[in-house]
Amino acid sequence: MKKSNLILAFLLFILCVPSTYAQGEKTLKRKVAIGRFTNETQYGKGIFYDRENDPMRKQAMDILSSKLAASGKFILLERDDLDVIVEEAGSDMKKIGADYIILGSITQFGRKTEGDERIFSSTKTQTVEAAVNVRLVDVASGLIIYSDEAKGQAETSSKTTLGIGGTAGFDATLSDKAISAALTQLVENIINKCMDKPWRGYVLTIEDGDYVISGGASQGITPGSKFGLYKKGRTVNNPQTGTNVELPGKKMGHVTVTANYGDTPETEFSFATYEGETIDAEHLENYYLMEE
Numbered sequence: 001m002k003k004s005n006l007i008l009a010f011l012l013f014i015l016c017v018p019s020t021y022a023q024g025e026k027t028l029k030r031k032v033a034i035g036r037f038t039n040e041t042q043y044g045k046g047i048f049y050d051r052e053n054d055p056m057r058k059q060a061m062d063i064l065s066s067k068l069a070a071s072g073k074f075i076l077l078e079r080d081d082l083d084v085i086v087e088e089a090g091s092d093m094k095k096i097g098a099d100y101i102i103l104g105s106i107t108q109f110g111r112k113t114e115g116d117e118r119i120f121s122s123t124k125t126q127t128v129e130a131a132v133n134v135r136l137v138d139v140a141s142g143l144i145i146y147s148d149e150a151k152g153q154a155e156t157s158s159k160t161t162l163g164i165g166g167t168a169g170f171d172a173t174l175s176d177k178a179i180s181a182a183l184t185q186l187v188e189n190i191i192n193k194c195m196d197k198p199w200r201g202y203v204l205t206i207e208d209g210d211y212v213i214s215g216g217a218s219q220g221i222t223p224g225s226k227f228g229l230y231k232k233g234r235t236v237n238n239p240q241t242g243t244n245v246e247l248p249g250k251k252m253g254h255v256t257v258t259a260n261y262g263d264t265p266e267t268e269f270s271f272a273t274y275e276g277e278t279i280d281a282e283h284l285e286n287y288y289l290m291e292e
Helices: 002-014 018-023 055-070 082-089 172-197 281-286
Strands: 029-039 075-078 102-117 123-138 142-161 201-207 211-213 224-229 235-238 243-246 250-261 269-276 287-291
Touching: 002 082, 029 172, 029 201, 055 075, 055 102, 075 211, 102 172, 123 172, 123 235, 201 287, 211 250, 250 287, 281 287
Parallel strands: 029 075, 029 102
Antiparallel strands: 102 123, 123 142, 201 211, 211 269, 224 250, 224 287, 235 243, 250 269
16 A cells, blocks of 8 residues: 555544544543442341441442442542441531442342252252342432342352262352342443533632632543533422422533642542632532533
């Protein structure tokens, strides 16, 4: 192929490729707190059962955390005392420091062993079945935006013939695999629900003309990032459902990030400049930032 044809083909590729591909798609990470995860089954509960140290509850939280972290779309916040924080926050859920809260429970769990004995051979199969329910709460509104349940199963088998072959003892990993299989069916929907809504941030304060906003480098906010600044819409009550609904906000202008500060996702903040209509600096709680 002639050099001129190669150059033409390359230029056509650049023009036709989507801009997000050519420039690299930028995703602002959402802050997610995995809150109460309970074991509602009777499996493994004896007279000395400790609800807070339930191994299945911890298994489910660890598995869900690792699956969400693997997506690269979230900052997972440790919130062992989330129930206390929620109670103290009351209606001001933003004090939790997360965009979303995930609540879950193991609703079903069972283990069974089946065998098949024949003249020259025997087979033993262990099966574990688990059902997990999750609820996703939007911190900004306090509403449950997603709720679902899924079931997972895991099994292992061994076979002996004329006394030759492996024998299967108690397999403790099957519970992990069954819970993981159930959560796998829910994780994609959780990710989609969290990412469907545009990222929101807040103006924390104004210092000598600089706007200090929530969020920082770990979320993907870097110098040069721009966000729209909106005044909150009026909150009205829907008498049919009894819930409060926030009307769309009014765009006042936009901020441009100039620097990032903070050592952890919980303490990060950024400095930014602002261009637009005058806002009420005494009532910054009436405003929010949103990705454009």
